[in-house]
Amino acid sequence: MNEKVKAVSMQSLQFSDPEIATILDEEKKRQQDSLNLIASENMVSGAVLEAQGSVLTNKYAEGYPDARYYGGCFFVDHAEKLAISRAKELFAAGHVNVQPHSGTSANIAAYLALLNPGDRIMGMNLSHGGHLTHGSKINISGSHFHSFSYGVDRDTFLLNIDQVSEKALEVKPKLIIAGASAYPRLIDFEGFKEIADDLGAYLLVDIAHTAGFIAAGLHPNPVPVADIVTATTHKTLRGPRGGMILCQDKYASVIDKAVFPGMQGGPLMHIIAAKAVAFKEAKSPGFITYLEFVLANAKALARALTDLGYDLVTGGTDTHQVLVDLSNKYVSGLEAETLLDRLNICVNKNAIPYDKKGANDPSGMRLGTPTLTSRGMGPDQMEEIASLIDQALAGRHNPKKLEIIKQRVGSLCQEFPAYSK
Ligand code: DSN
Secondary structure (H helix, E strand, O other), rough: OOEEEEOOOOOHHHOOOEEEEEEHHHHHHHHHHHHHHOOOOOOOOHHHHHHHHOOOOOOOEEEEEEEEEEOHHHHHHHHHHHHHHHHHHHHOOOEEEEEOOHHHHHHHHHHHHOOOOEOOOOOOOHOOOOOHHHHOOOOOHHHHEEEEEEOOOOOOOOEEEEEEEEHHHHHOOEEEEEEOOOOOOOOOHHHHHHHHHOOOEEEEEOOOOOHHHHOOOOOOOOOOOOOOOEOOOOOOOOOOOEEEEEEEEHHHHHHHHHHHHHOOOOOOHHHHHHHHHHHHHHHOOOHHHHHHHHHHHHHHHHHHHHHHOOEEHOOOOOOOOEEEEHHHHHHOHHHHHHHHHHOOOOEEEEEEEEEOOOOOOEEEEEEEHHHHHHHHHHHHHHHHHHHHHHHHHHHHOOOHHHHHHHHHHHHHHOOOOOOOO
């Protein structure tokens, strides 16, 4: 869980491009010296990093294993087959495509596979925690398809399956999307499936954020329930930056055609090899322990913030995320993000459901525990970090107090190093 990635030698880079080498060094130092609470980020193992930074980047392999448009694909075929078979086992999936470059690519490919331009889709409202690709008008999912959204309940901020059903009956979408970027609770995939079945609609579940929990068996697996499941590999799953699609066998051909040649050319074979490594790591008992800690840490953070008088969206968490409504602290999400950044505490501003403020300066901030857990931190540190955040927001006009907090952040980072020397 707390394996430290070794410093990678950058001799060639330092010689040929010292400017970029310096940027890499500085970014590594930033990661080492800051408390990263960005919920969608994590830290990969040394093994994943090595596969990702490997000679496989030199290989073109348009097509699929044993059916490529290039010679010399024997070894990359083997890497992709391993990635596919490991992902199938991890998620009990009939078919897996590991080629999408990102979660966004995975979603767009799934739409391309199932829909025609102008078809009706319905996903979770972006400002209630949905993702840009779930039908936002400023994204291709909202401009090429006729998109509608459902939201969370106005009082509880929880998804209410009856309200989703009502909206679906009104909209009659061809595709319903379940899944979120900023929603800290479990989602009733079975309930969504019933709604989709009643309408003869497809159900796509986007598990970008929670794939790690599902792989570890800590969250229900939507793969047997949904028509299509999309995921990212770099969040709770702790793999390289990328996406994938999992589906029932009957969709294998349309999904594969939609990814290549539908919307991508050559797959990134170095990333696919790194995905295979991450899937192998995710099958180890240590990965389950890691995810248990991610969850325990998020719950500890949520409890500590609540005790300090913070309003949490939905009152707590079942995941790695804690969504904080800062309205009662008279500080905006942007102010909090900017201030905490100065103290090397990294968070992101986030809209809260029914936010009265705009997207660029919303009322909330989103916190997540995957990275700090990868560094070996536990509930005690989460309590202290909640207190440091609170002291910083309360003492934001007191430079001396802020300097003391920054120093404590520095010593916590030293105690739990991100990288070995
Ligand atoms: N990566 C997503 C997140 O931060 O939740 C946004 O695409």
